[in-house]
Amino acid sequence: MSALLRLALRPARTLASPLKQQKRYARVLDIDLRRFLQTRTDVAEKYKHLLEQKAKSEGLESVDDLKQAYKPQIDQYKRDALAPPELPGSLTHHPPPPSPSTPSASPPTPSQSKPPQIPKSANQKSLDSIIDTSKILLHDPKEIEYIWRARHLSDKNSLCAVIPHETYLRIEKSAKKHPMFILPLPRADQGIELHFLQWQFSSPTTVNVMFTSLIEYKLRGEFASPHTTVTHHLDISEEKGIVLLQGSVVENRGVSVEEAKWLLMALQKFYGAEEGVGGAGGEVGRRRELMRLFSEGRQEFDVQALIKEVETIN
Numbered sequence: 001m002s003a004l005l006r007l008a009l010r011p012a013r014t015l016a017s018p019l020k021q022q023k024r025y026a027r028v029l030d031i032d033l034r035r036f037l038q039t040r041t042d043v044a045e046k047y048k049h050l051l052e053q054k055a056k057s058e059g060l061e062s063v064d065d066l067k068q069a070y071k072p073q074i075d076q077y078k079r080d081a082l083a084p085p086e087l088p089g090s091l092t093h094h095p096p097p098p099s100p101s102t103p104s105a106s107p108p109t110p111s112q113s114k115p116p117q118i119p120k121s122a123n124q125k126s127l128d129s130i131i132d133t134s135k136i137l138l139h140d141p142k143e144i145e146y147i148w149r150a151r152h153l154s155d156k157n158s159l160c161a162v163i164p165h166e167t168y169l170r171i172e173k174s175a176k177k178h179p180m181f182i183l184p185l186p187r188a189d190q191g192i193e194l195h196f197l198q199w200q201f202s203s204p205t206t207v208n209v210m211f212t213s214l215i216e217y218k219l220r221g222e223f224a225s226p227h228t229t230v231t232h233h234l235d236i237s238e239e240k241g242i243v244l245l246q247g248s249v250v251e252n253r254g255v256s257v258e259e260a261k262w263l264l265m266a267l268q269k270f271y272g273a274e275e276g277v278g279g280a281g282g283e284v285g286r287r288r289e290l291m292r293l294f295s296e297g298r299q300e301f302d303v304q305a306l307i308k309e310v311e312t313i314n
Helices: 003-014 048-057 063-069 071-082 141-152 165-177 214-223 257-271 283-295 303-311
Strands: 020-025 032-037 158-164 180-187 191-203 206-213 228-233 242-249
Touching: 048 063, 063 071, 141 158, 141 242, 158 165, 158 228, 158 257, 165 191, 165 206, 165 242, 165 257, 165 283, 180 257, 180 283, 180 303, 191 214, 191 257, 206 214, 206 257, 228 257, 242 257, 257 283, 283 303
Parallel strands: none
Antiparallel strands: 020 032, 158 242, 180 191, 191 206, 206 228, 228 242
């Protein structure tokens, strides 16, 4: 089993507990969200009798002695678990190119010099295919928001929102720096599940973000299908100062519409925060640092720190 699969599975089990649901409201997405809360399970206490049996079979007097005896193996596992996830195929992390002043020992290989190839979304739609753009421009932003929401009311698997253009520009700036990331999704009675997101800049007016279970990515690689695809339409952003968001959740792909909304809210918190707010040690600084470490493939990237950061989102 690879380090990434252990990374995706083991921490999830240690965090499993019933979740308390609350209703939250996100200003940018403006959709009802269920806040998942969970506490950590004391794994050592849960399996104490098994550890005692193991210590006895090893001729040791206590569980503490057992931990000390296996300390090298435990430390090695921790180092492996904290290593950045290894992404499949062409989505493997690429280190940043050396600066011009830094001599390079050898020229980069083609696989290193090319950006990751992100698959196109089969669900991508232009704004004109959803709504008459020429007529929508006759309305003010508030009326457009009402029309946009009414357009999606009948689709139970639909996601929609109206985002201020200024907020979207912050999100886009971060997305171009960090086109791939992972987000933890708290699951009731199942602990934490990691989901992989990737941005796709299809055209000047169409930007997609796709979510896929990280476990499925490990199993299917480039053939993994997104469970949620979200499109940002910028067609009227200059004239009206808003970006229209539209997305869909695929049925029977393991993620509900409410869980997809949670992932969107978490994405907003990581990608949409204003630079300089709270300083490097504040929540914005911590989240930007996690994104940087992941994008650069640094070993310092800490999944547990990512989970802890998501737990503080409100």
